[in-house]
Amino acid sequence: MRAGAHAGTLASLAQTFLKASDAHAIERFLRAGHHDQAAKRFCERFSERQFPLEYAHTERGDLIVELAGGIQHEGWGENWQEWGDLWSLKSVFALSWALMEDPYDDEYFEDDALGEEQGSPDRLCDEARAVIADVAKAPARELFEAVPPGGFQAHHLSTRFTGTGWEPLLWAAPWLWRTSGNPFLDRDDDDYPEPEPWSASGVFYLTAQYREALRIMRAVDGFDTWLLHAPAERTRAVVQAAMGAPSNRISTLLDLPIADRHAGRHCPLHMAPAP
Numbered sequence: 251m252r253a254g255a256h257a258g259t260l261a262s263l264a265q266t267f268l269k270a271s272d273a274h275a276i277e278r279f280l281r282a283g284h285h286d287q288a289a290k291r292f293c294e295r296f297s298e299r300q301f302p303l304e305y306a307h308t309e310r311g312d313l314i315v316e317l318a319g320g321i322q323h324e325g326w327g328e329n330w331q332e333w334g335d336l337w338s339l340k341s342v343f344a345l346s347w348a349l350m351e352d353p354y355d356d357e358y359f360e361d362d363a364l365g366e367e368q369g370s371p372d373r374l375c376d377e378a379r380a381v382i383a384d385v386a387k388a389p390a391r392e393l394f395e396a397v398p399p400g401g402f403q404a405h406h407l408s409t410r411f412t413g414t415g416w417e418p419l420l421w422a423a424p425w426l427w428r429t430s431g432n433p434f435l436d437r438d439d440d441d442y443p444e445p446e447p448w449s450a451s452g453v454f455y456l457t458a459q460y461r462e463a464l465r466i467m468r469a470v471d472g473f474d475t476w477l478l479h480a481p482a483e484r485t486r487a488v489v490q491a492a493m494g495a496p497s498n499r500i501s502t503l504l505d506l507p508i509a510d511r512h513a514g515r516h517c518p519l520h521m522a523p524a525p
Contacts, residue, residue, distance in 0.1 A: 256318035260288060263317070263448060268295050289313040300453055301434075301460035320445025323456060325437025326463070327428040336377045339426075341385050342474035345485060346422035347378035348394060349492060351401040353429055375401050386482035393485050396493055407492055413499025416488055418473035421466045421503070434463035465503045 257280045264273040272295045279288035290313065293303045302324040305316040316322070336344060352375055376390075379397075383390035404420070411417050424430040428438070433456065437443075446452050477484050 256314050259318040285314045289317050300457045320447050322445050327436045327438045336381055340474045341477050342470055343422045343426055344378045344381040346419045348382055350423050351403050386485055388482045396489050409496040412501050414497050416491055418469040422470050432463050433459055
C-alpha cells in the first residue's frame with residue numbers, strides 16, 4: 251500500500267525525464283503492481299540519460315518510496331584519512347596539496363618524539379611536499395622554496411592556472427578535501443544528505459554538475475600520468491607558473507554557467523499520488 255501510494259509520482263517522473271518508450275514500460279510495471287521493477291527501471295534509464303542515481307539500503311518496496319522523496323545521486327568524495335596516508339595518494343593530489351593553502355591549516359602531525367633538529371610538528375602540506383620530493387628524486391626545499399610555508403591561497407592559484415594545462419591542480423586537493431563545490435566530487439558514497447526535490451531545474455543543474463565532475467576527474471587523472479613522465483621538471487615549472495602573471499583565461503573544465511542560475515530555484519513538479 252505504501253509503495254502503491256507513490257505510483258503516480260513515479261509515472262510522472264518517468265514521463266518528464268525519460269523517453270516515451272521507457273515511460274510506457276514503467277507504467278506497465280506499475281499497473282501490474284511491480285513497483286520494485288518500475289523503480290529499478292527508472293533508476294537505470296535515468297542514470298543513463300542524466301546522471302547516476304543511488305539509493306542505499308532499500309528493502310523490497312522501499313525504492314519507489316525513496317525515489318518519490320527526492321533525488322539521491324552517486325558521490326565520489328574522499329578525504330586523505332580514507333586513503334590511509336598521503337604516501338598512498340596519486341602524485342597529482344600530493345602536488346596540489348603541496349601548493350595550495352589547506353583549509354584545515356591547523357592539521358598537524360608529529361612523531362612520538364620530535365628530533366633534535368625539529369622544533370615543531372610538521373604540517374600536512376610538508377608531508378605532501380615530501381611525497382613529491384620522493385617521486386621527483388629532488389630535495390623538497392629546492393622544489394618548493396618559492397612556495398609560502400602554508401601554501402598559496404586558492405584564489406592566487408586560480409588566477410594563474412585557470413584555462414591552462416595546470417588547471418587540474420586547482421581541483422585535485424579540493425576534491426580530496428571535499429571543498430570543490432561540485433556535489434558529485436564532494437559527496438561520499440556513504441554520505442546521504444537530505445535529498446534534492448524533483449524539479450526540472452534541479453535535474454538540469456545536477457546534470458551539468460555531473461558532466462563537469464567527469465571532465466575534472468579525467469583531467470586530474472591525465473595530469474597525473476603527464477606529471478610522472480618528468481616529475482622534477484614539471485614540479486619546478488608549476489611553481490614558476492604559480493609565481494607568474496595571471497592567465498586571464500576562462501576555465502575549460504567548467505560546464506555552462508547557465509546551470510548556476512537554477513541552483514536554489516527548484517520548482518517542484520506538481521505530481522499527485524495515484525488514487
